Amino acid sequence: xxxxxxxxxxxxxxxxxxxxxxxxxxxxxxxxxxxxxxxxxxxxxxxxxxxxxxxxxxxxxxxxxxxxxxxxxxxxxxxxxxxxxxxxxxxxxxxxxxxxxxxxxxxxxxxxxxxxxxxxxxxxxxxxxxxxxxxxxxxxxxxxxxxxxxxxxxxxxxxxxxxxxxxxxxxxxxxxxxxxxxxxxxxxxxxxxxxxxxxxxxxxxxxxxxxxxxxxxxxxxxxxxxxxxxxxxxxxxxxxxxxxxxxxxxxxxxxxxxxxxxxxxxxxxxxxxxxxxxxxxxxxxxxxxxxxxxxxxxxxxxxxxxxxxxxxxxxxxxxxxxxxxxxxxxxxxxxxxxxxxxxxxxxxxxxxxxxxxxxxxxxxxxxxxxxxxxxxxxxxxxxxxxxxxxxxxxxxxxxxxxxxxxxxxxxxxxxxxxxxxxxxxxxxxxxxxxxxxxxxxxxxxxxxxxxxxxxx
Ligand code: GLU
Numbered sequence: 001x002x003x004x005x006x007x008x009x010x011x012x013x014x015x016x017x018x019x020x021x022x023x024x025x026x027x028x029x030x031x032x033x034x035x036x037x038x039x040x041x042x043x044x045x046x047x048x049x050x051x052x053x054x055x056x057x058x059x060x061x062x063x064x065x066x067x068x069x070x071x072x073x074x075x076x077x078x079x080x081x082x083x084x085x086x087x088x089x090x091x092x093x094x095x096x097x098x099x100x101x102x103x104x105x106x107x108x109x110x111x112x113x114x115x116x117x118x119x120x121x122x123x124x125x126x127x128x129x130x131x132x133x134x135x136x137x138x139x140x141x142x143x144x145x146x147x148x149x150x151x152x153x154x155x156x157x158x159x160x161x162x163x164x165x166x167x168x169x170x171x172x173x174x175x176x177x178x179x180x181x182x183x184x185x186x187x188x189x190x191x192x193x194x195x196x197x198x199x200x201x202x203x204x205x206x207x208x209x210x211x212x213x214x215x216x217x218x219x220x221x222x223x224x225x226x227x228x229x230x231x232x233x234x235x236x237x238x239x240x241x242x243x244x245x246x247x248x249x250x251x252x253x254x255x256x257x258x259x260x261x262x263x264x265x266x267x268x269x270x271x272x273x274x275x276x277x278x279x280x281x282x283x284x285x286x287x288x289x290x291x292x293x294x295x296x297x298x299x300x301x302x303x304x305x306x307x308x309x310x311x312x313x314x315x316x317x318x319x320x321x322x323x324x325x326x327x328x329x330x331x332x333x334x335x336x337x338x339x340x341x342x343x344x345x346x347x348x349x350x351x352x353x354x355x356x357x358x359x360x361x362x363x364x365x366x367x368x369x370x371x372x373x374x375x376x377x378x379x380x381x382x383x384x385x386x387x388x389x390x391x392x393x394x395x396x397x398x399x400x401x402x403x404x405x406x407x408x409x410x411x412x413x414x415x416x417x418x419x420x421x422x423x424x425x426x427x428x429x430x431x432x433x434x435x436x437x438x439x440x441x442x443x444x445x446x447x448x449x450x451x452x453x454x455x456x
Contacts, residue, residue, distance in 0.1 A: 113442030211245015213382015315345025
């Protein structure tokens with residue numbers, strides 16, 4: 001007979017048919033929790049895992065707006081409020097054409113554990129829309145954001161639920177969303193959204209926080225295994241906000257970044273994406289709105305563009321050795337054949353940057369064949385940690401300084417790494433069992449809070 005964890009996973013799949021990404025993350029997280037759950041039979045008695053996989057609340061809504069041609073457009077809007085056990089719901093909004101409940105729910109579920117790992121008082125939630133901002137005019141994006149907020153404002157608030165950005169939602173979208181929230185409610189609730197612009201409550205350093213945090217986490221992984229980040233050859237995917245912050249911090253710490261990628265293929269730069277000009281160019285590529293990375297090779301002719309390929313085979317394609325791969329683009333970007341190519345090429349470290357960038361079987365293969373694998377919910381938690389600092393800044397009617405934010409973020413990333421490594425050591429006898437350790441360390445705090453708060 002299946003054990004408690006296996007039964008909850010199966011039941012969750014039945015209760016949420018077709019939501020494959022959600023099934024994937026529930027399976028990955030819950031199976032890590034087996035040794036903890038065994039020590040706590042009371043969790044089963046109070047259906048703690050069944051409650052955890054069921055969002056406290058979910059809203060789906062119609063978003064109606066008019067495009068530049070005067071045509072009426074209808075999109076779907078979502079907000080899943082997963083867990084408020086340790087704080088108000090917190091998590092980004094994703095605008096992308098493939099958004100459906102399975103994606104928002106996988107992100108919202110992950111967010112519970114990520115936010116808990118930060119050590120800060122934030123619960124888990126996520127939202128978004130199937131709206132595609134690529135190729136839309138500024139005015140269209142504004143009208144869409146206004147229509148989206150016209151429903152969302154009922155469900156959020158500085159002590160209720162605090163959305164932020166994610167794929168397709170950056171400073172521009174947050175600005176339009178905030179403007180509409182303020183117009184409807186007649187309140188300057190700075191802390192209702194994070195990732196705001198600097199003039200109206202945004203936090204200095206928030207834009208690069210996710211990428212900076214990823215590299216600080218990766219640095220701890222290397223250090224724990226007697227290595228240093230300086231001089232390491234690193235390959236990443238994506239060229240958006242997370243990739244840019246990662247590139248910038250790799251440059252600051254003296255590592256050599258050799259790839260970025262887009263839906264059109266990947267760039268290999270043998271000299272490294274390591275100058276101020278090259279790092280800043282990533283921002284230009286993104287803001288062009290074309291969602292392609294090929295122009296990098298026109299601007300910097302030493303670089304080579306591999307059309308239609310992912311950077312996971314760069315070791316074979318370019319005859320080099322990569323010390324660490326960091327996927328920074330999207331979910332399920334790294335499949336089994338990619339994981340095998342990474343290991344065969346000699347790579348020993350792998351750190352997730354994007355949310356759930358690795359399929360479950362590829363992740364398992366990398367965990368078995370690398371020295372250390374850093375999980376996204378720990379490595380990319382610096383973004384949401386700084387969001388929480390932004391909430392504190394807004395609540396205190398003050399402004400924090402850049403250097404203070406960096407110092408706090410660096411300490412938070414070290415704490416997160418230690419929490420993962422310690423839980424890995426305690427339950428799996430291995431300080432490099434960071435994937436399981438992150439799930440356990442994130443879970444323990446939430447479980448304790450849920451037990452204290454009764455059957456809600
Ligand atoms: N979307 C980001 C994440 O995946 C940031 C969320 C936030 O700042 O609330 O963690």
